[in-house]
Amino acid sequence: MDQATGAHLAQGGSGNTLLRATALSFFLATSALCGPMLTRAEAQSYSFSQVTVEGNQRVDAPSILGFAGIGRGQTVTAGELNDAYQRIVNSGLFEEVAISPQGGTLLIRVKEYPMINIVNFEGNKKLKDEVLADIAKSQSRRAYSPSQAEADAAAITEAYRQSGRLAVTVDPRIIRRSDNRVDLVFEVTEGRVVEIERLSFVGNRAFSDRRLRQVLETKQAGLFRQLVQRDTLVPERLDTDKQVLRDFYLSRGYIDMQVLDASAETVRERDAQFVTFTVQEGQKFSFGKISAVSEVEGVDIAEFQALLKIRPGVTYSPAIIENNIARLEALALRKGLNFVRIDPRVTRNERDMTLDIEFALTRGEKIFVERIDIEGNTTTLDQVVRRQFRTVEGDPFNPREIRQSAERIRALGFFDNASVEAQPGSGPDQVVVKVGVEEKPTGSLSFGATYGVAAGFGATASLSESNFLGRGQYVSVSFSTGTADVNSSVTFIEPAFLGRDLKFKFNAFYTRTSNQYALYDTQLIGISPAIEFPVSQNGTLELRYSLRQDQIRNVERVTADDPTTPENEASNGSSEILWAEEDMGKPIASAFGYTYSFDSRKSGLNPKGGYLLRFSQDFAGAGGDVRSMTTTALAMAETKVYHDDITLRAIFEGGAVNTFNGGSSRVTNRFFGTGKIRGFEPNGLGPRDLLADNEDALGGNYFAVARFEADFPLGLPEEYNIRGGLFADIGSVWGLDNVAGSGGGTVDDSMQLRSAIGASLFWETPIGPLRFNFSKALQKESYDQEQNFDLTISTKF
Structure with missing residues (x-):
């Protein structure tokens, strides 16, 4: 019988595995054909009195024999010898394996894979070593496995692909060391980022490409392509985008809408991609006849019918259906009707494009949550x-x-x-x-710079955690400073206080102001705990207590007796009203208050917009030095028109400060037009002491404004994220408790309307949504201070 030559397992190659199997099969075949002195039975089976293992260092012999599955005296066939060989190879522990029958002895000779001394990454810049080390499963002080190294290379390639680098190559290499050790090196060639150059749509008629792009999670490359991570193709994200597109159309009545295809094409240079969504919109449907029926005995269906809040003719939306189902199910539970299901049955009316909805109360299966x-x-x-x-x-x-x-x-x-x-x-x-x-990470630490027309340049620092200690609590510490202003605050929010749907809030703040629009300084310090809870599906109520101390400082006082005043020139500096308020010292205000908010946008019943109502009152006088009531109210409505490309918005806002027991308000708690009527400087409108050299703005106890806005696309490439807007504001600030101004004169605190119009540019940037306002005051008083340009962070109600 010929002596078998062991198959050699080459490094990491599937082709070498085939050679090993072929070599062993060749040996077994040769042994059977070239042994003329053996009988047919002897050529097909073997029996070994001894099985010997050689070459193993870390893996003990019994383990290797366990892989082989061959014992002493056991009769095995040539096929079973081949199976034993494959089992040892497939253990992944050995670089070379040879099985040699030698008379009554079976010799198993192995060469173990080397130990990994260290794992290194070379050529990677965009993904750091720490990130790649978390991806790779190959680790130091473990046996090297070519298959695992190849799997790690594939995983690293996929991580780069997720970041848009489709041309990346990752090659695992080994460097031999002494004592059967190797260094494993992953050589990375990153290549360029392949961005989505264009997102386009085929088959859309009701909505423009621009509008549909706003819906998608995937974005096309824009000005900030180095910062935006969603402008690279992630195939898994396309599936989400398909569903998002369908939900968008469904909420607007297009019940037959389908996304037929979402394809990506890479250009020949492999440096850009074009993504195309093919849609079939169908027709737009509205609600038709709305009714309720019961298939459960003993149910008065009239009560359920009265709860339905769907008007015929309204554009169909699944959110409206869900809202009404929830309302009916809640009534069923209150009546003790368990296992009752609300089944919305839809009848299509193709002629008038309406859907009749019948809400059927049915008895469902008795299934419990285990x-x-x-x-x-x-x-x-x-x-x-x-x-x-x-x-x-x-x-x-x-x-x-x-x-x-x-x-x-x-x-x-x-x-x-x-x-x-x-x-x-x-x-x-x-x-x-x-x-x-x-x-996912829920904390953030940020440092930055700010600029505002009113505050100038400043620096900010903030630390926030929205899932503090895994309890779902929000904690924030922030500090910001402008040219001469300081603002700092600490905020804590517990969203489930006492284990209920009750939000507990705590805020502590310190503010110091000293800016060019007021020739005096202010200092505010206070705390405000509050609780907030829902009172209806869209309504919330906040109850709060606030304790704060206000101080007015450094009011300029100059008289004719001042030796620095030139002869025959009298000066009184700031208003005597401010002198009196500075002389009040540091009064403490202890107040209880509440805010009721109703936001129809929460339910999502109207995907094109909604309205917000907010009413607040704070009553100071529960201790402290201040006796007053402060009331504010806001009403806002918005809607989208012209295929959702244009947003129209109307905002009405007002407030009043009422003092009691002969007290008077102070400039720190009166209203100014700042941010409420555009086209004027901060503190630029309202009652003003014109007899004071500084012509100080004093604020007012009352304000009322109406703001009308529209924002729309400008036709620029939408990857620039720039939109335009128009606005018109009208309102006033008026009313003082004390109108005895400087020099014994009076201050005009009557209601004088101001108005302004202007245009805006909205720019979505990675640092936040910026708003540039260009305005012109149309109606103003001679002493008002205009401001034709303003740059702010765009806020949403």
Whole structure:
């Protein structure tokens, strides 16, 4: 019998594995054909009195024999010898394996893979060593595996692909060291970022490409392509974009809308991609006849019918259906009707493009929630996730409530991914709700510079954590300074105070102002704890207490007796009204207050807009030195027109400060037109002491403004993220408790209307949404101070 030559396992190659198998098969075949003195039975089977292992250092012989599965005296065939060889090779522990039958002895000779001395990365710049080390599974002081090294290279390639570097290559190399050790080096050639040069759509008629691009998670490359990470193609993100597009059309009545295709094409130079979505819009439908029926005995359907809040002719939206289902299910639960389902049955009317909706009360299956399992939350406590469920263990199973719970979990902002699904439980009437989450960083530390026309240049620093200690609590510490201003605050929010749907807030602040628009300094310090809770689906109520101390300092006082005053020239500096308010010292205001807000946008029933109502009052006098009532109100409505490209907005706002027991307001708690009526400088309108040399703006106890805005695309490439706007403001600030100004004169505190018009540029940048206002005052008083340009951070109500 010929002596077998062991197959050699070359480094990391699948072709070498085939050579090994071929070599062994050749040996076994040769042994069978070239042994004429053996009988047929002897050529097909072997029996070994001894099995010997050689070459092993770290892996013990019994383990290798266990892989082989051949024992002493065991009769094996040629095929079983080949299987034993493959099992040893597939263990992934050996670089070379040879099996040699030698008479009654089977010799297994192995060469173990070397130990990894160190893992290095070369050529990587965009992804740091620490990031790649987390991706690679090959680690030092472990056995080197060519297959694992190739898998690591593929994983690193995928990480680069996610960041848009499609041309990246990653090659694993080894450097031999002494004592059977190797250094594993991943050589990375990054290549250029392949960005999405253009996002386009085919088949859209109702909405422009520009409008649809605003919906997508994927973005096309723009001015800040080095900072924006969503302008590179991630195939998995396209699936999300398809669903987002469909939801967008559905909420606007296009019930037959389909995304037929989403394709990406890479240009020949491999430095850009073009992504195209092909859509089929269909027709727009509105609500038709709305009714309710019951298939459950003993139910008065009239009560349910009265709760339906859908008007015929309104554009169809799934959110409206869901809102009405929730309302009907809540009524059913109040009546003790468990396992009742609300089934919306839709009838299409092709002639008038309407949908008749019949809400049917049906008896559902008796299925209970056995338990809720949460996985993947390494930082966030279970209770933070559980309180997003309105269902607990033992409650009837409600699929719609489970879907809404999933949305609430995602809305927390603590997770990169969150999935909620129902799985069969221990019995046919039980389900287990499985929650899988993937944590993401929730803290931020930022330093930056700011600029405002009023405050000048300044610096900011802030530290915030939205999931403090995994409890879902928000903590923030911020500090900012302008040319002569200082603002600092500490904020803490507990979203589930006492384990209920009750938000506890605490804020402490310190502010010092000294700017060119007021020739005096102010200092404010205070604390304000508050609780906030829902009172309806869209309404919230905040109850608060505030304790603050205000101080007016460095009011300029100059008289004719002052030796620095030139002869025959009298000067009184600032207004005597401010002198008197400075002389009040540091009064403490102790106040209780509330704010009621109603925001129709929360329910999402109108995807084109909504309205916001807000009413606040603070009553000072629970201790302290101040007796007053401060009232503010705001009403805002907005809508989108012309295929959702243009947003129209109207804002009405007003306020009043009323003092009691003969007291008077101070400049620190009166109203100014700053930020409320554009076209005027901060402190630039309202009552003013013109007999004072400084002509100080004094503010007013009352204000009322109306603002009308429109923003729209300018036709620029939308990757620039620049939109235009027009606005018109009208209003006034008026009313003082004390109008005895400087020199015994009077201050005009009557209501005098001011108005202004202007244009805006909105620029979405990575540092925030900037707004450039160019304005012109149309109606003003002679002493008002105009401001034709302003740069601010764009805010949303």
